[in-house]
Amino acid sequence: xxxxxxxxxxxxxxxxxxxxxxxxxxxxxxxxxxxxxxxxxxxxxxxxxxxxxxxxxxxxxxxxxxxxxxxxxxxxxxxxxxxxxxxxxxxxxxxxxxxxxxxxxxxxxxxxxxxxxxxxxxxxxxxxxxxxxx
Amino acid sequence: xxxxxxxxxxxxxxxxxxxxxxxxxxxxxxxxxxxxxxxxxxxxxxxxxxxxxxxxxxxxxxxxxxxxxxxxxxxxxxxxxxxxxxxxxxxxxxxxxxxxxxxxxxxxxxxxxxxxxxxxxxxxxxxxxxxxxx
Amino acid sequence: xxxxxxxxxxxxxxxxxxxxxxxxxxxxxxxxxxxxxxxxxxxxxxxxxxxxxxxxxxxxxxxxxxxxxxxxxxxxxxxxxxxxxxxxxxxxxxxxxxxxxxxxxxxxxxxxxxxxxxxxxxxxxxxxxxxxxx
Amino acid sequence: xxxxxxxxxxxxxxxxxxxxxxxxxxxxxxxxxxxxxxxxxxxxxxxxxxxxxxxxxxxxxxxxxxxxxxxxxxxxxxxxxxxxxxxxxxxxxxxxxxxxxxxxxxxxxxxxxxxxxxxxxxxxxxxxxxxxxx
Numbered sequence: 001x002x003x004x005x006x007x008x009x010x011x012x013x014x015x016x017x018x019x020x021x022x023x024x025x026x027x028x029x030x031x032x033x034x035x036x037x038x039x040x041x042x043x044x045x046x047x048x049x050x051x052x053x054x055x056x057x058x059x060x061x062x063x064x065x066x067x068x069x070x071x072x073x074x075x076x077x078x079x080x081x082x083x084x085x086x087x088x089x090x091x092x093x094x095x096x097x098x099x100x101x102x103x104x105x106x107x108x109x110x111x112x113x114x115x116x117x118x119x120x121x122x123x124x125x126x127x128x129x130x131x132x133x134x
Numbered sequence: 135x136x137x138x139x140x141x142x143x144x145x146x147x148x149x150x151x152x153x154x155x156x157x158x159x160x161x162x163x164x165x166x167x168x169x170x171x172x173x174x175x176x177x178x179x180x181x182x183x184x185x186x187x188x189x190x191x192x193x194x195x196x197x198x199x200x201x202x203x204x205x206x207x208x209x210x211x212x213x214x215x216x217x218x219x220x221x222x223x224x225x226x227x228x229x230x231x232x233x234x235x236x237x238x239x240x241x242x243x244x245x246x247x248x249x250x251x252x253x254x255x256x257x258x259x260x261x262x263x264x265x266x267x268x
Numbered sequence: 269x270x271x272x273x274x275x276x277x278x279x280x281x282x283x284x285x286x287x288x289x290x291x292x293x294x295x296x297x298x299x300x301x302x303x304x305x306x307x308x309x310x311x312x313x314x315x316x317x318x319x320x321x322x323x324x325x326x327x328x329x330x331x332x333x334x335x336x337x338x339x340x341x342x343x344x345x346x347x348x349x350x351x352x353x354x355x356x357x358x359x360x361x362x363x364x365x366x367x368x369x370x371x372x373x374x375x376x377x378x379x380x381x382x383x384x385x386x387x388x389x390x391x392x393x394x395x396x397x398x399x400x401x402x
Numbered sequence: 403x404x405x406x407x408x409x410x411x412x413x414x415x416x417x418x419x420x421x422x423x424x425x426x427x428x429x430x431x432x433x434x435x436x437x438x439x440x441x442x443x444x445x446x447x448x449x450x451x452x453x454x455x456x457x458x459x460x461x462x463x464x465x466x467x468x469x470x471x472x473x474x475x476x477x478x479x480x481x482x483x484x485x486x487x488x489x490x491x492x493x494x495x496x497x498x499x500x501x502x503x504x505x506x507x508x509x510x511x512x513x514x515x516x517x518x519x520x521x522x523x524x525x526x527x528x529x530x531x532x533x534x535x536x
Contacts, residue, residue, distance in 0.1 A: 355496035
């Protein structure tokens with residue numbers, strides 16, 4: 001079991017149920033995606049063709065910021081406000097979709113864009129699944 | 135003129151127009167609000183009545199995370215994707231509205247909650263104004 | 269292999285060598301620790317004895333901020349400045365040591381503090397090992 | 403008076419004294435510098451000569467991360483641990499010095515690097531002054 005799952009299950013207000021897996025998947029996917037996007041922006045900067053990767057770097061940086069905020073908000077279980085969760089997860093879904101689209105354009109040329117796109121798609125799907133459960 | 139305005143105007147892709155003031159106001163309001171919410175969560179922790187401020191601390195922490203991400207995303211002007219901007223500003227608007235509501239409940243008792251609520255309302259209005267311009 | 273390892277190895281400037289494992293361990297430990305500290309601060313807020321956990325919440329929040337920044341800085345491999353890496357990893361080591369100490373004080377009473385302390389100790393050790401390699 | 407000063411002074415544990423001004427200056431300078439570095443990295447991305455600005459973008463991104471974490475840590479006044487404050491402010495001082503050096507190299511060519519370097523120098527000085535007071 002991951003550390004995030006341990007933290008989730010040791011929370012005094014923690015509840016079992018179908019949402020547990022959906023929330024944990026957003027926490028883990030978004031945390032991983034924030035790191036992947038930070039690394040992908042930096043890897044793009046090291047490519048000779050950095051000129052052609054400007055839009056990719058931009059979307060990586062936005063995606064890293066939003067995924068990090070989303071993982072933090074979802075990691076909290078005290079006095080949860082559903083309106084906040086929905087709005088944040090919806091923003092995360094949109095940003096991961098757009099960043100995934102952008103990274104996929106360069107996936108054949110740059111393996112870091114391929115790996116990063118996979119992280120974005122995982123997070124996009126996790127957000128979709130959680131939003132569908134509301 | 136603020137440093138954020140100087141940074142905005144010295145960007146090579148910077149454009150004049152009505153959006154300049156609206157975007158700058160979100161950058162400055164959200165940056166200030168992230169700091170205020172971080173400080174308010176901590177001030178609540180130092181109150182004797184911390185038990186009654188748990189929901190306020192929770193919304194402060196969420197609001198700080200989302201405002202910081204929003205200020206960063208809006209600070210970028212390269213290869214801007216309107217779908218990302220809209221989704222992020224909408225999430226910021228919701229979180230600031232809810233955190234402003236929560237802080238206002240304690241504004242008569244705790245001056246830090248009153249000041250923080252003002253920061254949330256400023257950011258909520260700034261997000262509303264920018265969303266209306268799209 | 270983790271996504272962080274995939275991102276590291278697909279970077280165009282990536283180098284093999286003993287530092288690879290040390291840097292990756294800081295990235296993964298600090299990313300995990302940021303999440304654990306965010307969750308632990310929130311779990312403490314939900315305890316009836318929140319009054320006695322105020323210092324723990326404070327150190328959790330500091331540790332989450334510093335670990336997140338550290339994971340991001342270490343995730344970059346372009347034009348690395350060793351003075352920056354050293355200073356950031358040293359700060360991360362100190363914060364993880366102090367937060368681990370604080371969480372261990374509550375580990376018998378609160379399982380989330382025990383799990384969080386483990387995450388802090390892992391990151392402290394990872395920072396120590398990387399600092400020793402400079 | 404700034405919102406950060408209002409938040410500082412309404413904290414229940416707030417103390418008058420010479421440190422008040424030194425801490426507030428780090429909070430305000432580092433908050434401003436995080437925004438300036440985020441914007442400068444993005445402005446560099448929009449320059450035709452992005453190839454020659456890769457090291458500048460890298461240091462901007464590191465500096466933004468560390469300054470944001472520093473502003474958050476300093477914004478807290480509850481159960482403060484001096485060892486944490488010192489280590490974080492020292493890291494911030496180093497990163498601002500290096501990023502200021504890098505941005506100054508491009509200050510004649512790019513006004514955004516000049517403005518960003520000023521923000522880095524202000525924060526470096528604020529950290530120096532606070533460290534000297536310990």
